[in-house]
Amino acid sequence: KSKKYAKAATKEIKTAGVLGAGIMGGGIAYQSASKGVPAVMKDIKQDALDLGMKEAGKILKKGVERGKVSNDKMIKVLSSITPTLLNDAVKDVDIVVEAVVENPKVKGSVLAEIEGVIGDDAILTSNTSTISITELAKNLKRPQKFCGMHFFNPVHKMPLVEIIRGEKTSDETVNAVVAYALKLGKTPIVVNDCPGFLVNRVLFPYLAGFAGMVDEGVDFVGIDKVMEKQFGWPMGPAYLSDVVGIDTADHCTVVMEDGFPTRMKRDTSSAIAKLAAAERYGQKNGKGFYVYG
Ligand code: NAD
Structure with missing residues (x-):
């Protein structure tokens, strides 16, 4: 087409x-x-x-x-x-x-x-x-x-x-x-047109689900391993967030909440929001969920 x-x-x-x-x-x-x-x-x-x-x-x-x-x-x-x-x-x-x-x-x-x-x-x-x-x-x-x-x-x-x-x-x-x-x-x-278009309307609810589990105390390294090794995705959600940029991912959650206030409610105490506030932006500045040497 x-x-x-x-x-x-x-x-x-x-x-x-x-x-x-x-x-x-x-x-x-x-x-x-x-x-x-x-x-x-x-x-x-x-x-x-x-x-x-x-x-x-x-x-x-x-x-x-x-x-x-x-x-x-x-x-x-x-x-x-x-x-x-x-x-x-x-x-x-x-x-x-x-x-x-x-x-x-x-x-x-x-x-x-x-x-x-x-x-x-x-x-x-x-x-x-x-x-x-x-x-x-x-x-x-x-x-x-x-x-x-x-x-x-x-x-x-x-x-x-x-x-x-x-x-x-x-x-x-x-x-x-x-x-x-x-x-x-x-x-x-x-x-x-809509906030998040096609891919990010799917991806951001997934990342919100992941961040929610981390807040509940689930180890993010374990989640990444399951998604990569057992589920077969190229990378898990923590590593993906680091690749995307934690600051960018965090900004996206603000826009998604504006667009879908009930379905995409932003959790300001989520792991992604906390890392962004601590200026751990992921691979771009060497530290996010993981630390890069
Ligand atoms: P980034 O933080 O790596 O880069 C942003 C750049 O914009 C910086 O170098 C900054 O100096 C520059 N900048 C800021 N204000 C500017 C201005 N007024 N004029 C020119 N440059 C300016 O961010 P990124 O990951 O490259 O994201 C950029 C855009 O692409 C965002 O809208 C983001 O949502 C989108 N995007 C990001 C990804 C991803 O995985 N990172 C994927 C798809 C789309």
């Missing part, structure tokens, strides 16, 4: 801008560049840009070691990612993927600001995990050119991309973004 959307696309994405060079922004910029769509990667912190470039370099180096990537390709991909601290550097791109912190206010102002920088024809998307696209579009002048483009972590490995259609998103925008996702070698699915 996604091929049908892509076939109808009238706008080809040749250059991309990515806002945020964190776990997701860095991954999206890498994926775009590696599939021949140069990416300008913007952050507010030089450290984040440096880390984003380093992570891209690591993936490529692994590919070179395994004989899957040539040295020339490695150099080409790295030189097609342009790290920058300036909004102006994305002014000529065909698409922007916003991947800054999961906070509706921050995203709202970042999106509105960048909409004033990019061309009238450019498409704006958000990699938000949970925030309603229709809500985010309320700050925008061209909501028809805005939709969700939700990648999964790690971006270079996970095939799925949710393309979220907001109330005012045009068909033309959806078609072009689906075509771009296919160009990146991904499997796009077009979904309707």
Whole structure:
């Protein structure tokens, strides 16, 4: 079905801008560049840009070691990612993927600001995990050119991309973004808008169930072992939370409660909320449920 959307696309994405060079922004910029769509990667912190470039370099180096990537390709991909601290550097791109912190206010102002920088024809998307696209579009002048483009972590490995259609998103925008996702070698699915979309409406109740068990005194290492070894999932919920980022997971629970006040009630004393308050953000800062050396 996604091929049908892509076939109808009238706008080809040749250059991309990515806002945020964190776990997701860095991954999206890498994926775009590696599939021949140069990416300008913007952050507010030089450290984040440096880390984003380093992570891209690591993936490529692994590919070179395994004989899957040539040295020339490695150099080409790295030189097609342009790290920058300036909004102006994305002014000529065909698409922007916003991947800054999961906070509706921050995203709202970042999106509105960048909409004033990019061309009238450019498409704006958000990699938000949970925030309603229709809500985010309320700050925008061209909501028809805005939709969700939700990648999964790690971006270079996970095939799925949710393309979220907001109330005012045009068909033309959806078609072009689906075509771009296919160009990146991904499997796009077009979904309707609601907090959490499809995957996170399933995932967050699961994580809430897990956090509830930890609060009751069940050992999280044991839960991970059961889910991984006996149930057969690639990782258990504690390790998954560390990979996602405890801060991001915690922000998502706030948005999910706003969207589904009774079904997704946030427990501020849950293990995830407590770890976030203690600034144990998971792999990104070396400590979460587990400690990383
Ligand atoms: P992260 O904390 O790793 O990175 C966020 C980055 O945004 C940081 O480098 C920060 O400096 C930067 N930033 C903050 N304000 C900015 C601004 N005004 N302009 C430019 N950069 C700014 O977070 P992440 O895990 O990459 O998550 C980013 C987004 O992707 C969130 O919306 C999150 O919900 C979503 N997401 C995360 C995952 C995941 O597994 N981590 C998966 C899918 C989607």
